[in-house]
């Protein structure tokens with residue numbers, strides 16, 4: 593499942609080919625992804641212009657210049673590739689941690705933009721979805737209502753974390769992964785942030801001191817920005833044919849590194865599994 597930095601990398605990759613461009617042609621090859629696509633989806637998009645792109649949690653928001661937004665969630669295996677009219681090779685936006693191939697039979701939507709970019713949405717397992725929402729209704733929309741603060745915004749502050757954590761008996765990892773508290777954080781970056789902040793993943797959220805929650809807020813932003821930077825630095829080449837984006841170049845501190853030395857103290861990283869989800873941590877740096 594793409595995590596926030598991957599989604600942000602895809603957003604940044606789409607920006608130069610979509611922003612200020614019109615949908616010249618929209619080829620819709622099925623009626624649904626995870627959910628039905630909007631009525632007359634292709635016809636409604638055709639001819640409309642993209643004003644800007646941004647992101648909320650793990651949604652890419654493609655703002656059209658007439659007040660409506662095309663919201664895209666990549667689900668598990670959704671991905672975009674970009675080619676130019678007449679090119680055979682498409683550059684894929686973001687090399688994902690979990691590969692599911694790129695079989696053309698899973699190309700469900702093809703957007704041809706003014707400016708010549710052909711943007712293809714491929715989704716093997718079809719957990720992704722797209723919808724059109726009036727801009728002013730986003731905050732109340734079922735997909736967005738109730739989402740917590742953006743982790744990279746100033747709203748994720750020590751004061752916010754401490755007010756939300758107060759009295760919580762559930763562990764800090766579950767607390768951080770609760771989308772109603774912080775939107776868009778997943779397993780990988782929660783493990784990474786807890787390690788950077790030197791906090792044991794199993795500690796009860798309500799029992800962490802304010803200064804440590806402050807360190808945690810800083811760590812969440814730092815690990816996300818580092819990953820986005822790593823993705824972004826490879827995006828310069830994305831229009832090149834065969835543009836393999838060397839994205840997650842094993843830069844994780846603890847995630848996926850069971851038995852390997854902790855980057856801080858060289859103690860072997862441990863893995864614990866609860867309800868099918870792995871937690872990676874350093875038993876020495878993250879003792880309490």
Ligand SMILES: [Zn+2]
Pocket residue numbers: 854855856857858859874875876877878
């Ligand atoms: Zn360590």
